[in-house]
Amino acid sequence: MNPQDLRKIADWLIDGARSVVDPPLMVAEICERLVRAGLPLWRVGIFVRTLHPDILGLNFIWKPGEEVVAGTADFDLLDSPRFQHSPLAIVFGEAREVRHRIDDPESRRFPFLDEMRAEGVTDYIALPLLSTDGTVHATSWTTKEPGGFSDEQLNGLRSLMPPLARLVEVTNHRRKASILLDTYVGNRAGERILGGQIRRGHTETMHAAIWLSDLRGFTALSDRLPAETVVDILNLYFDCQVPAIRNHGGEVLKFMGDGLLAVFPIAEADGDIRRVCSQVLEAARESRASVDAMNYPVGEAVERFRFGVALHVGKILYGNIGGGNRLDFTCIGPAVNLAARLEKIAGRLSRTIVASEGFAGICDGGWSDLGEFPIAGFSKAERVYGLADEAPAG
Known part of the structure; x- marks a missing residue:
């Protein structure tokens, strides 16, 4: 050489x-x-x-x-x-x-x-x-x-x-x-952080479809099962949602116990909002089928699970929020708050997939009007929609 x-x-x-x-x-x-x-x-x-x-x-x-x-x-x-x-x-x-x-x-x-x-x-x-x-x-x-x-x-x-x-x-x-x-923190948030968006208060407004879901009966489940078993169940449960969310253009921002917050960004281009909302609904249907098929053996019994997901669309504030030297890259705003309230209504109605009037009006998914409900913290009631092909879960 x-x-x-x-x-x-x-x-x-x-x-x-x-x-x-x-x-x-x-x-x-x-x-x-x-x-x-x-x-x-x-x-x-x-x-x-x-x-x-x-x-x-x-x-x-x-x-x-x-x-x-x-x-x-x-x-x-x-x-x-x-x-x-x-x-x-x-x-x-x-x-x-x-x-x-x-x-x-x-x-x-x-x-x-x-x-x-x-x-x-x-x-x-x-x-x-x-x-x-x-x-x-x-x-x-x-x-x-x-x-x-x-x-x-x-x-x-x-x-x-x-x-x-x-x-x-x-x-x-x-x-x-x-x-x-x-x-x-997710791909989009990771790109922003690596790109230098690391200071508290660095935020941007995003138009997005919002997904907020949780596992029904999680508190009782956690109380009667060993912690290690609960972790296994949560991992299986989130596996029923995360691939569907990511495959349809969404990004998971946060796991909150059994709760999951995801966003699907919407570009300003004409027609993109309808396409994105259709993708969100398809991800919700896929997740519903996966959770329906999910079971977990506990002793001689087999646990079966149900979940609920609320879908909404609106403007959110997306970026760094926190205190001291501990920051969280997340989203906030009235649209996120409304999605959280809708998810609780889904539980009360024993529905798996519910949507706001704004989301249902954009996405033609065969919706059924479930009525108008007062929303805590909001000045007016919100009309809530469920899928017509979905019977309330008992």
Whole structure:
């Protein structure tokens, strides 16, 4: 390998690899620069641990002349025989390199290296990427060169691991920040926070359809079941709603015990309000069907569940609200208050889906007029609508 070319690659990594931003393209650029510098690479893998409730890590696989294949691994991987009997298990577990020439009999204890042998690979090395916080990421490098990697080539690769580790760490921190904000405050709110909207009082007015739901009989349920069981039930219950909300363009802003607050932003474009409200109603119907099908075994009995959701549309104030150094990115306003009151009326009427007059007038869902009701805190009564195809739940 040309030492000057290697130095240029290291400098490029230290500078943040700013010529490429997308991680798969970044991996491709790293490998292609190394090949041009004289490193005869065949298959390269970069494996990054991340902080995500469902995803253990990300992987990027490069081969010459092919696009980088990006994938994810879930937490079940750690218990799989394929991982436990792989060189990467040693790298992640002990933070040390694993190197085997493929003709080394010792390499046969790793089934993955049998696969590489079948591809004509002659040499393999897996190297750790050590983050400043102690997290271990990993890389693997193979060649088909007769005789394998030279000592000079291996030392060149080793010398690039510290700058590559810093680049992976910075890139991963950005990704983790985005994932955590998306997980805990929602995608739109997360984008605003990362974009600098972090000061108390930073708010904006949004036109949106509002969703407010809760689980019927939750207080009694919590009183007679173990806390761990209640948590399991809540998770199952929210799984009946969140995918439907997100798949139809909504964003969950808050879980409040058994309550859920979501918004569906409405653009100013003509016709968008009718489309959005139709999507909200479809999400409500899907959630209703999912909750209807939900059950939970408790001893010899099986719990069955009902929920209610109120739908409204109006202007909300969306942004940072709080006290001291503790802020919440949420929405407030009379429209949100009305949705909360409607949800209580849904419970009194034993209805699953109810809507305000404003929402029902926009969305043609086959509504039935349930009557006019006084609303606490509002100067006038509100007419409430339920779905005509839905009988009150007993």
